Amino acid sequence: MKRKFTLCLTAIFMLACTLLPLLAACDGSRNAASGYDTLVIYNWEDYIDSGDSEMGRSDLRDEFERYYENVTGRPLRITYTTYDTNETMMTKVLKNDANVDLICPSEYSIEKLLLAGLLENHNDLMKDIAPQLADIEKRLDGLDKQKLGEQELADIEQFDASLGGMSSLKNNGDGSIEPKIMSVIRNMFSNIEGVKGAEGAVDMTEYMVPYMYGTLGILYNTNVISEQELENYGWGVLWNVMENEQLENKILMKDSVRDTYAAALFYLYEYDLLPEKYDYITTAQELINLTDPDILETAEEALTSQRDHISGYEVDFGKDDMLNEIVYADFAWSGDALWAVEESEQDDGSFLLGYYCPTGVNPNTGKERFSNIWYDGWVIPTTVKNKLAAMMFIDYMCKPQSAIRNSVAIGYSSAASKELLMGDEYVKSFLEDQEYDFDEYFDDIGRYPKIDYNLGVMRDFGARNEDLVNMWQRAKSGAGVDVSLFIIIAAIIGAVAIAVALYFVFQALKCRPRRIVSKRADNSQK
Amino acid sequence: MTKRTHKKLRLTKKVFSFPYILFLLLFVVIPLVLILVNAFLDSENNLTLDNFKMFFGAPSSLIVLGNSLLVGVITTALCLIIGYPVAYILSKISSGKIIVLLYVLPMFINFLIRTLATKAIFIAMGVELGMGTVLFGMVYNYLPFMIMPLHTTLSGIDKSYIEAAQDLGADKATVFLKTVLPLSVSGILSGITMVFIPTISTYAISQLLSNGKIFLFGDSIQLSFEQGLYGVGSIMSIVMLIFVLISNFIMNKFNRNSNAVRRSLW
Numbered sequence: 024m025k026r027k028f029t030l031c032l033t034a035i036f037m038l039a040c041t042l043l044p045l046l047a048a049c050d051g052s053r054n055a056a057s058g059y060d061t062l063v064i065y066n067w068e069d070y071i072d073s074g075d076s077e078m079g080r081s082d083l084r085d086e087f088e089r090y091y092e093n094v095t096g097r098p099l100r101i102t103y104t105t106y107d108t109n110e111t112m113m114t115k116v117l118k119n120d121a122n123v124d125l126i127c128p129s130e131y132s133i134e135k136l137l138l139a140g141l142l143e144n145h146n147d148l149m150k151d152i153a154p155q156l157a158d159i160e161k162r163l164d165g166l167d168k169q170k171l172g173e174q175e176l177a178d179i180e181q182f183d184a185s186l187g188g189m190s191s192l193k194n195n196g197d198g199s200i201e202p203k204i205m206s207v208i209r210n211m212f213s214n215i216e217g218v219k220g221a222e223g224a225v226d227m228t229e230y231m232v233p234y235m236y237g238t239l240g241i242l243y244n245t246n247v248i249s250e251q252e253l254e255n256y257g258w259g260v261l262w263n264v265m266e267n268e269q270l271e272n273k274i275l276m277k278d279s280v281r282d283t284y285a286a287a288l289f290y291l292y293e294y295d296l297l298p299e300k301y302d303y304i305t306t307a308q309e310l311i312n313l314t315d316p317d318i319l320e321t322a323e324e325a326l327t328s329q330r331d332h333i334s335g336y337e338v339d340f341g342k343d344d345m346l347n348e349i350v351y352a353d354f355a356w357s358g359d360a361l362w363a364v365e366e367s368e369q370d371d372g373s374f375l376l377g378y379y380c381p382t383g384v385n386p387n388t389g390k391e392r393f394s395n396i397w398y399d400g401w402v403i404p405t406t407v408k409n410k411l412a413a414m415m416f417i418d419y420m421c422k423p424q425s426a427i428r429n430s431v432a433i434g435y436s437s438a439a440s441k442e443l444l445m446g447d448e449y450v451k452s453f454l455e456d457q458e459y460d461f462d463e464y465f466d467d468i469g470r471y472p473k474i475d476y477n478l479g480v481m482r483d484f485g486a487r488n489e490d491l492v493n494m495w496q497r498a499k500s501g502a503g504v505d506v507s508l509f510i511i512i513a514a515i516i517g518a519v520a521i522a523v524a525l526y527f528v529f530q531a532l533k534c535r536p537r538r539i540v541s542k543r544a545d546n547s548q549k
Numbered sequence: 550m551t552k553r554t555h556k557k558l559r560l561t562k563k564v565f566s567f568p569y570i571l572f573l574l575l576f577v578v579i580p581l582v583l584i585l586v587n588a589f590l591d592s593e594n595n596l597t598l599d600n601f602k603m604f605f606g607a608p609s610s611l612i613v614l615g616n617s618l619l620v621g622v623i624t625t626a627l628c629l630i631i632g633y634p635v636a637y638i639l640s641k642i643s644s645g646k647i648i649v650l651l652y653v654l655p656m657f658i659n660f661l662i663r664t665l666a667t668k669a670i671f672i673a674m675g676v677e678l679g680m681g682t683v684l685f686g687m688v689y690n691y692l693p694f695m696i697m698p699l700h701t702t703l704s705g706i707d708k709s710y711i712e713a714a715q716d717l718g719a720d721k722a723t724v725f726l727k728t729v730l731p732l733s734v735s736g737i738l739s740g741i742t743m744v745f746i747p748t749i750s751t752y753a754i755s756q757l758l759s760n761g762k763i764f765l766f767g768d769s770i771q772l773s774f775e776q777g778l779y780g781v782g783s784i785m786s787i788v789m790l791i792f793v794l795i796s797n798f799i800m801n802k803f804n805r806n807s808n809a810v811r812r813s814l815w
Contacts, residue, residue, distance in 0.1 A: 108775065110775050110776060110777055111775075113777065114777065272677060275760070278761050280776065330762065333762075334678065334760050334762075335678065335759060335760020335761045335762045336760060336761035336762070337760060337761065349672055488776065488777075489603070489778060489781075492772065492773070492776045492778060493603075493607055493609060495772070496609050496610065496613065496764070496769060496772065497609040499761070499762075499764040499768075500609060500612055500613045500616065500764040500769075501764075508616065508619045508620065508623065508680070509619075511623055511680075511684070512619070512622070512623055512626075515623065515626050515627065515630070518630075519630060526722065527722060530720060530721060530722045
């Protein structure tokens, strides 16, 4: 009986051991201890100022928690989860198992989520939370300002019941977002047809608030590539058009379909290699949203021909390889590039690396250079639980001090209006604290590119995406079966055949005349 | 009634396998079923056969598959050619077991770390990354899987067979070809299985050691899933599984035959 009991216990224990981690993994309940409000944020990795004790910065998320508590009088707990690609995030959200309050995807994913009817219109949310905001105002008016600490007063001072920073609210105009960026977005995304559960066209700008933005360009080694070469050859640098011997096989492309496809299109346009029927194209926007079979074929040829000149495709190690001078040119996102340029400061104060976003006209072909402008924005999915906190968080992120802190911490350019940032006292003193030169910071063309028709936004390719991925697979695998493989196989077979033949020849030579009794047999007989 | 419940709850040694069976169900069987279901669904979850058309109709995916199989065959062949003599020599010397341990020790280090280190060495030496480095990485990673079973089989061969062959007047080559080689067939087969099956599905090694320039079937599957093309990705996974099953089946068949060889030899 006792044995059985022990057996039973062990079995239960083992079951528990297997089940507990499972249960923990499936823990979908976000009901924090009562008395707490919760906010679940789903963001890119390293995409918010998470504090830096050396530079005297605290975690922006903690600061929002404090701000929220000081304003509403209720404590808040942020649950922060991250993803590394838009696709990972979309898989989760489209299958409805994300259960989050806030997401920060890229423009084309926002479009996709919107089309699936998974996003909330911020104006509708504003109506829902209007009574709560009114309550907060009433509460703040009733507070005895004398008794409050400095921090609490500062937080209350910052609160604005109209959430004026958010560009998505109709009354706010562009909010604190850069008007030029908003005009690019409006131009592309203000009339989205076919949104699930909506009649007629939908204005996507009412569903999202831009957070960070950047361009695509070339991160280059200043010792190998001269500025003259960049000016003369533009995107052709990535194809090593100038036949710079040092650069041959020292170029990295992005291992990401959309970006590398865009690079191919820019190159084709600049060098006038597109089929004639695309002569009507005059803006970057038109160019990078082409996905018909002809253009895919042309792009595939360009990418296949590029294979002979490049070292390979990467998404993460490019910056390090550039800094270590393993490669000399990298097709890069501006934020990454600026980070790498800053890291590459040499002893004499000059920079080893530079970032170039091709613009202007190619002097040889007379064609213009285009590039891509991308942005990430805050959206609120339909699974939102704490509408007030979500809206307040977006508004908080739009404030100049949050914008500059995030921008400095993660290296990307904040979508907040440049003018607003430059006029803000906090921004000035903060940049000084972080050892930046104020004018240099805002004049950097890599950080604040000129936004006009030369920069295009890429939309979601929808059903055409599969064709694009197939094209990408073909381009990556090369034209056909690698001939060198057959040569290797033949070589192996040949080597084995020769080895065996030699072995037998030697045996035949050595063993004549044959010895009938071997040595060992001799020994054992003794 | 009481008797029945008693019977139901009876604890035997079997009970201890339940946690693992549950684990298998959750993480092996259910995912396999999901893959099978996904293969027949399009992006709107309607039943369709388009995924098959897309995979088998596109030469690109078949080229990638062919490339992967070739790389697998080459890796396996190289592992066998390098591994067999090593295992043979090690089985003959008395301290062989310790040396085998030295061969196997690197296996305890995570293969990603080893591959990254290999890459760093190649870059330091100025070797251009490409097919050559990928093959090197694969052989380096899977060689222990070849040596281990070979060594076990070779050192397990009864010496008296060899002596008998020598007594009967066989020269060294004949001894090797007529006794050692046939007796080690089972080791060769399990070595091939252990190398070939993982190599056709690798993707990290090829990606790292060629900077993504060499694109194998594993990379292709990863790309499909990453891009949300679950249907095609599932079909590729099924194709891969079928290849694994086929090679397993062939190996088993051979193995049985090799047992017959052993018996007839005796």
